[in-house]
Amino acid sequence: GSTSKSDEKKKLVIYTGRDKNVVNTVISKFKQKYPDIEVEALTMGAQEILERVRGEKANPQADFWWGAPQTTLMTAAEEGLLESYKPGFADKIPANYKDAQHRWVGEMLLPEVIMYNSKALKKEEAPQDWDQLLDPKFKDKIVIRGVMQSGTMRMIYSSMIYRLGADQPQKGYEWLKKLDANTKEYTPNPTSLYLKLTRQEGTVSVWNLQDIMIQKELKKMPVDFIYPKSGAPILVDGVGIVKGAKNADAAKKFYEFLFEEQTASELSKKFYQIPTRTDLKKPDWLAGTELKPLNIDWAVMAKKEKEWMQYWDANIKNKGKK
Amino acid sequence: MPNLYEGAGILTNVKLDHVSKYFDKVIGVENIDVEIRSGEFFTFLGPSGCGKTTTLRMIAGFYYPTSGRIFFGDQDVTYLPPNKRNIGMVFQNYALFPHLTVFENVAFGLQVRKKSKQEIREKVERALKMVHLDGYGNRRIDQLSGGQQQRVALARALVIEPQILLLDEPLSNLDAKLREETRVEIKRLQLELGITTIYVTHDQAEAMAMSDRIMVMKNGVVQQVGTPEEIYNRPNNQFVASFIGESNLLEGTVEEMDDRLVKVRISPELVLSGWKENAAPGVQLKKGEKTTVSIRPESIREASSSEQGEENVVRGQVTLSEFTGVSVNYLTRVGEHQLKSMFVNRGFRVYQRGEELTISIPKESVYFLG
Amino acid sequence: MPNLYEGAGILTNVKLDHVSKYFDKVIGVENIDVEIRSGEFFTFLGPSGCGKTTTLRMIAGFYYPTSGRIFFGDQDVTYLPPNKRNIGMVFQNYALFPHLTVFENVAFGLQVRKKSKQEIREKVERALKMVHLDGYGNRRIDQLSGGQQQRVALARALVIEPQILLLDEPLSNLDAKLREETRVEIKRLQLELGITTIYVTHDQAEAMAMSDRIMVMKNGVVQQVGTPEEIYNRPNNQFVASFIGESNLLEGTVEEMDDRLVKVRISPELVLSGWKENAAPGVQLKKGEKTTVSIRPESIREASSSEQGEENVVRGQVTLSEFTGVSVNYLTRVGEHQLKSMFVNRGFRVYQRGEELTISIPKESVYFLG
Amino acid sequence: MYSTSNHSWTPSAMKRKTSITSSPYFVYVLVSPLFLVLLAYVIYPLFQTFIESAQIDGTFSLQNYLEFFSLKNTSNLEALWTSIYISILSVITCGIVGVGMAFLLERYEFPGRKILSVLVMVPMSLPPLIGVLSFEFLYGKSGIIPRAFQAWLGLNEVPFALSGITGVLVVHTFTMYTYFYMTASAAIKGLDPSLEEAAASLGASRFYIWRRVILPMLTPAMVASSLLVFMISMASYTAPLIFGVERTMTMQIYLSRTNGDLDMAATQSTILSIVSILFLLIMRWYQNIRNYQNMSKGISVHRTEVKSKVGKYVAMILSLIGVMILLLPILVLVLLSFSVDGSWTVEVLPTEYTLNHYIELFTDSRTWRPIANSFEMSMIATIGNILFGVAAAYAAVRLKFKGKTLLDVLIMIPWALPGTVVGINLIAAFSEPSVFSLNQVLVGTFWIIPLAYFVRHLPLVFRSTSAVLLQMDRSAEEAARSLGASWWYSFRRVVFPMAFSGILVGALLAFVQGIGEFVASILIYTSETVPISVEIFQRMYAFEFGTACAYGVLQILLILIVLFISQKVSGNNNITV
Numbered sequence A: 001g002s003t004s005k006s007d008e009k010k011k012l013v014i015y016t017g018r019d020k021n022v023v024n025t026v027i028s029k030f031k032q033k034y035p036d037i038e039v040e041a042l043t044m045g046a047q048e049i050l051e052r053v054r055g056e057k058a059n060p061q062a063d064f065w066w067g068a069p070q071t072t073l074m075t076a077a078e079e080g081l082l083e084s085y086k087p088g089f090a091d092k093i094p095a096n097y098k099d100a101q102h103r104w105v106g107e108m109l110l111p112e113v114i115m116y117n118s119k120a121l122k123k124e125e126a127p128q129d130w131d132q133l134l135d136p137k138f139k140d141k142i143v144i145r146g147v148m149q150s151g152t153m154r155m156i157y158s159s160m161i162y163r164l165g166a167d168q169p170q171k172g173y174e175w176l177k178k179l180d181a182n183t184k185e186y187t188p189n190p191t192s193l194y195l196k197l198t199r200q201e202g203t204v205s206v207w208n209l210q211d212i213m214i215q216k217e218l219k220k221m222p223v224d225f226i227y228p229k230s231g232a233p234i235l236v237d238g239v240g241i242v243k244g245a246k247n248a249d250a251a252k253k254f255y256e257f258l259f260e261e262q263t264a265s266e267l268s269k270k271f272y273q274i275p276t277r278t279d280l281k282k283p284d285w286l287a288g289t290e291l292k293p294l295n296i297d298w299a300v301m302a303k304k305e306k307e308w309m310q311y312w313d314a315n316i317k318n319k320g321k322k
Numbered sequence B, C: 001m002p003n004l005y006e007g008a009g010i011l012t013n014v015k016l017d018h019v020s021k022y023f024d025k026v027i028g029v030e031n032i033d034v035e036i037r038s039g040e041f042f043t044f045l046g047p048s049g050c051g052k053t054t055t056l057r058m059i060a061g062f063y064y065p066t067s068g069r070i071f072f073g074d075q076d077v078t079y080l081p082p083n084k085r086n087i088g089m090v091f092q093n094y095a096l097f098p099h100l101t102v103f104e105n106v107a108f109g110l111q112v113r114k115k116s117k118q119e120i121r122e123k124v125e126r127a128l129k130m131v132h133l134d135g136y137g138n139r140r141i142d143q144l145s146g147g148q149q150q151r152v153a154l155a156r157a158l159v160i161e162p163q164i165l166l167l168d169e170p171l172s173n174l175d176a177k178l179r180e181e182t183r184v185e186i187k188r189l190q191l192e193l194g195i196t197t198i199y200v201t202h203d204q205a206e207a208m209a210m211s212d213r214i215m216v217m218k219n220g221v222v223q224q225v226g227t228p229e230e231i232y233n234r235p236n237n238q239f240v241a242s243f244i245g246e247s248n249l250l251e252g253t254v255e256e257m258d259d260r261l262v263k264v265r266i267s268p269e270l271v272l273s274g275w276k277e278n279a280a281p282g283v284q285l286k287k288g289e290k291t292t293v294s295i296r297p298e299s300i301r302e303a304s305s306s307e308q309g310e311e312n313v314v315r316g317q318v319t320l321s322e323f324t325g326v327s328v329n330y331l332t333r334v335g336e337h338q339l340k341s342m343f344v345n346r347g348f349r350v351y352q353r354g355e356e357l358t359i360s361i362p363k364e365s366v367y368f369l370g
Numbered sequence D: 001m002y003s004t005s006n007h008s009w010t011p012s013a014m015k016r017k018t019s020i021t022s023s024p025y026f027v028y029v030l031v032s033p034l035f036l037v038l039l040a041y042v043i044y045p046l047f048q049t050f051i052e053s054a055q056i057d058g059t060f061s062l063q064n065y066l067e068f069f070s071l072k073n074t075s076n077l078e079a080l081w082t083s084i085y086i087s088i089l090s091v092i093t094c095g096i097v098g099v100g101m102a103f104l105l106e107r108y109e110f111p112g113r114k115i116l117s118v119l120v121m122v123p124m125s126l127p128p129l130i131g132v133l134s135f136e137f138l139y140g141k142s143g144i145i146p147r148a149f150q151a152w153l154g155l156n157e158v159p160f161a162l163s164g165i166t167g168v169l170v171v172h173t174f175t176m177y178t179y180f181y182m183t184a185s186a187a188i189k190g191l192d193p194s195l196e197e198a199a200a201s202l203g204a205s206r207f208y209i210w211r212r213v214i215l216p217m218l219t220p221a222m223v224a225s226s227l228l229v230f231m232i233s234m235a236s237y238t239a240p241l242i243f244g245v246e247r248t249m250t251m252q253i254y255l256s257r258t259n260g261d262l263d264m265a266a267t268q269s270t271i272l273s274i275v276s277i278l279f280l281l282i283m284r285w286y287q288n289i290r291n292y293q294n295m296s297k298g299i300s301v302h303r304t305e306v307k308s309k310v311g312k313y314v315a316m317i318l319s320l321i322g323v324m325i326l327l328l329p330i331l332v333l334v335l336l337s338f339s340v341d342g343s344w345t346v347e348v349l350p351t352e353y354t355l356n357h358y359i360e361l362f363t364d365s366r367t368w369r370p371i372a373n374s375f376e377m378s379m380i381a382t383i384g385n386i387l388f389g390v391a392a393a394y395a396a397v398r399l400k401f402k403g404k405t406l407l408d409v410l411i412m413i414p415w416a417l418p419g420t421v422v423g424i425n426l427i428a429a430f431s432e433p434s435v436f437s438l439n440q441v442l443v444g445t446f447w448i449i450p451l452a453y454f455v456r457h458l459p460l461v462f463r464s465t466s467a468v469l470l471q472m473d474r475s476a477e478e479a480a481r482s483l484g485a486s487w488w489y490s491f492r493r494v495v496f497p498m499a500f501s502g503i504l505v506g507a508l509l510a511f512v513q514g515i516g517e518f519v520a521s522i523l524i525y526t527s528e529t530v531p532i533s534v535e536i537f538q539r540m541y542a543f544e545f546g547t548a549c550a551y552g553v554l555q556i557l558l559i560l561i562v563l564f565i566s567q568k569v570s571g572n573n574n575i576t577v
């Protein structure tokens, strides 16, 4: 049963993949607005959220799932872990950024871009487009976040294959093989990716725009991004209500709150999020960059990704140099 | 719960009812059937590995018999846990508590019985004094010599004044003086408190001196149960005769026999006569038949020259002469036989190897084992 | 470095040069100064806790002396590691390797010496046979009885035929038969191979029977070193007299004295005379002065009625009568004194507590301890 | 009989009592609670895992297993092989380092030995997440040591860097040698000193004695730690990942799960546990061949002799070096906690230092909550481990009953599985009320984490306790019983104190593991019970690397205090000079 007595505080349990600072900011604002709702936010990786929600399916503990790549959300939706709910702002979000049955909705866009060490390389010296990554001059200068464990990376790599023709992945494989040849190392986690980059074990990588901005602006790390000329795969990071949520009301309130203009623009300013809502103003820090997406059919990607990545893992990874 | 610990006055005979114990296929003991009377001092005697410890451990409750039952009084205790048996045990390997001091080791059983601090202190000190370890209370066990450790084990078992005392070679590492004193002390306690005591020793003299009855075992099988005199003077078989004390075992043929006397020819040079009644139970002597004669070395005397040629007086050559302080032991060759004899050291002249010696074997010391 | 393992022919006398060992403040042994001759069978004898094991462990190299030096032959071995000493040792606590079988335990020392498989097999089997454990080779140590374990320990030390053999109560858990046999075996090995043997035992008879010389200790201090006869018949002091065998120690005053005979009054009822030369080293007897007389119980005889009233013949009341098989022991009260006596069991009549008994004390058995 | 006594009981009253406790089946009464608990927390989830792996669309099928072993796609087989290979090597390296350190620190007395013997345990307190990173900082391509060499030798490139299997082994050795160290120390302490003397008297050299007497006598301890190390290496995730050894069983499981291949993941988990169980069975068999129980008569003297001066100093220097090497990664953490995030780039050592991370920690009122949480939950779990683990070890070593091996296997399985799998199993088992959870939903409550720690770390106490019990002469316990002590009394006064060293080792390992546990915690923690590891993870996730390190340092310090106190409690008095 959900919260019963009126004098008792209502509760809201959020599983979130967002960083602590984002969570704190949003929740304290939310609490100002809804002082009678007690919010519990548990931070973990998207994969862990999926595992937890899966495990708790019979007796869900969470109400709101805040933050996971759309592929994960799609899996969860397929497994029946997400509640179908159409929020009030739904119309302001383009159809390709949300589930048709409203089991999840994209909150922000994560363009995947090229990252470089701005202390070691000048902006002009860095690769300007995907294909330039294959340039021999970047041999052993590229470090990549371990592909198989990272939703982001799998997405980028699949996009590269898709880009060169989804029906004939061989081309994409070739491309990735060349990239592998130039890659010095795959790092086990984002932290060590940044560490290796700043410590100049490598100078170039690919990663998502938001993180790069945070590192650059908030952490004063010597990194910067280059938006590939031919366009970037834009990942959608979304949210949803857990199926069987005990505090569905509160979850809906939070849902709406999260997408309010004020919240979204604050997150955008402070944490470099690019909101999915089309009706909002483009953040200042994006001035001059055109968000050109690669043209990708996510349904096809989702179907193929597993096969492609397994192939990559088995046949390409660490084999490019031979 | 019954207060077993206030044991005084309780009669505790221990009955082993056809008890056997096998270790997989190895025989520990087989079919032991004996009753140890309440308040008795009972000794298990037998060669190393004959099953003494095994039997004791079954009585203590550390082994369950493979078959058979054990009773304390009327109560079947075969499967009763050891701590319910009100026994005190000295283990062959001491089994001291290494993490406790000497005092704490001895106090352990009293603490279990929830005695007052005061009483524990007094009793432990008395017990330590008894084994000459007063002043060692605070020592750690590993700071004691082997014999001292054994004494702690002894004190620990005695201090609780149990109803049944199981002693597995409790004095094996002590010197004669201390053994003697401790023996007296154990005996005193046993008599005073009416404790049923079961004693394992490798020392026959000790067994003889202390026991009310002795059980002689061999390869897990009981050979004889009886008083020290019975066992010594009327052994059931050759094994008992030779195991308890020294014995000359000689095979021969009954040559002559009348109502009282039997004459046995051992060898051309050696004919012995003895009293007919001196025969092991069940032995039927018949003229012309084989028999085995047992003679204790200490019963043999040096014959004076005047006795020469008398019955049971023979002359031989000393092949081994051994001085033990108390006595001189000889091996004397008579024909093909070597006769052991033991002469008490009274300042007699000591014969050396090779010398001739005339010995006399009293008729009453010739025992027929059949 | 000399190859100690090929020991045959090397003379190994063991010299303890003013050796002391303290454990913090506790005295282990103090100022031991003795030389054990090559090939000798030397015994440490003394009450429990007197420092026998401590001394042995210093010779083995497990303790370093607090002061003093130890020599094997000319070589100072005080700090030489044990494994370089070519010793064989039987530990008082056996110290068997629980993770190895009987065979492996015994073979250990031979494997260290890199003997061939064949040789090891043969030697181990012979050693096991010697201690009557043939067929036990594959047993685990925890499947043996106490005495069997001790025998494994013995076999393990003997099989390597070391130059120096250190035996710490190696027979304490064996029965008389087996002790006897093993003693003979040890002795044989020792003589055959010229092994210097240092033996610790609590059994004086054993010590007497086997030893070339004996060192008697008390509280860590040496009391006397000498042959068994010397120690038994001419003890240095009261302690030795009473520790080695039984002794009646009686205090009295020298009443009469001539060139050969001394007469001592012990009590109004008891006057003893003995030969003057029977006195401990350094004892000066003077008329009117106090002296202590030592009489061995076994030297006391039952007096025939005809001897009544003669010198050294006294009448008393039996206060304790103990049958040990070999002998009957009496305590006889004469005035305020209790005289221990031991009569060999020859089927004599056994006096009971309370009966009157007349005893005779041979003059040659009266020894003056000063 | 007994009629003369004036108490009121009758033989029949006694008989009733006897009939329960004396029955040969009594032991089953004793051990069945153990089995019940294990059934609930181990078998049940594991069985479900197996069912999942052997079911395709609701019908039984071994398809997944065929696929696993198919030669068409060998990545699973490769992963299995790599995992086994790494695990065996890890056992060997951990054994060498752990036993070596135990030998130096237990057998030699030198100034500072006590401090070193605490420090040597510190590596196990290394927080798993940032801990592995510190290796990167130390030995990675841009690590302090390679860069120092590069600078020193004036090279263009770093001369060496840790990677691949070597890297994994270094990390494994570093983080897991403590299993060997601690169990071996306890065993060396409990070893009958007269055995060494006996061997020496038979002419054996030090080395020979070690080879033939001491090491074999340490078998129970070594078997215990080998099992622990092997299994956790099999389940190791981060270390192989960091050093680019990606084809491991855990990685395969992870990938299967992210791919949504749940039945394949279940298959892989099952195979992982089967390998670990096989290893367990082999080790048990090996251990059971021989007897390790102290058989000497009486209590042997501990040798009081100081060894040669040279040996003493060599030992001192060796252990000092050992400890320094072992402490390096922790020192790096300390260094990082004081350096400005992102400032340390191409230099050998950080250039800018700051106290900010600590200030941040100490000014945040919530800093202590996770620490308190972790200590509390780990403590609860450890107490449970002691109660249950010691009882189970006692039963397994001392009692005779059928199903001992099964008990052993059951206890060890949670250790053999990857933490994630354990976490997921627990969620699955306790997200609905069941008999085993006393009809409570444990998921989302405080109790689920202590329960996870308990189940997962039970093997530590169980193993180390059984190792000492195997070594301990059981006759002391018999003596206590013969003196009238009930089972419980003699357990309390004799068995427990005599086995204390082993129990303490297990308890410490369990406690420290609990404090560091992350993989399962992240799946089951609630906002009330954020453990320190999750907190560190969150800081790292928010890119507050320095603060995360500072947090880690705090954790290490606290663990160090615990270790130090326990060292004092255990009264390290076996070596006296």
Ligand SMILES: Nc1ncnc2c1ncn2[C@@H]1O[C@H](COP(=O)(O)OP(=O)(O)OP(=O)(O)O)[C@@H](O)[C@H]1O
Binding pocket: B142, B143, B144, B145, B146, B147, B148, B173, C023, C026, C027, C028, C029, C046, C047, C048, C049, C050, C051, C052, C053, C054, C055, C092, D301
């Ligand atoms: N480690 C130790 N610490 C303190 N005192 C000790 C230590 N070892 C032995 N002692 C003491 O030193 C004395 C001599 O001991 P030792 O073991 O040499 O006696 P022992 O003659 O062999 O006696 P036993 O016949 O009982 O074995 C004893 O009083 C003993 O208590």
Ligand SMILES: Nc1ncnc2c1ncn2[C@@H]1O[C@H](COP(=O)(O)OP(=O)(O)OP(=O)(O)O)[C@@H](O)[C@H]1O
Binding pocket: B023, B026, B027, B028, B029, B046, B047, B048, B049, B050, B051, B052, B053, B054, B055, B092, C142, C143, C144, C145, C146, C147, C148, C173
């Ligand atoms: N656990 C066991 N497994 C196999 N055989 C055993 C075991 N325990 C004892 N035995 C065997 O049982 C027999 C009897 O052993 P027990 O310990 O009772 O002998 P004992 O009479 O006490 O001998 P000792 O005087 O040498 O102590 C021995 O032959 C011994 O080898």
Ligand SMILES: [Fe+3]
Binding pocket: B172, B203, C172, C203
């Ligand atoms: Fe004896």
Ligand SMILES: [Mg+2]
Binding pocket: B052, B053, B054, B092, B168, C145, C146, C147
């Ligand atoms: Mg025995």
Ligand SMILES: [Mg+2]
Binding pocket: B145, B146, B147, C052, C053, C054, C092, C168
């Ligand atoms: Mg001794």
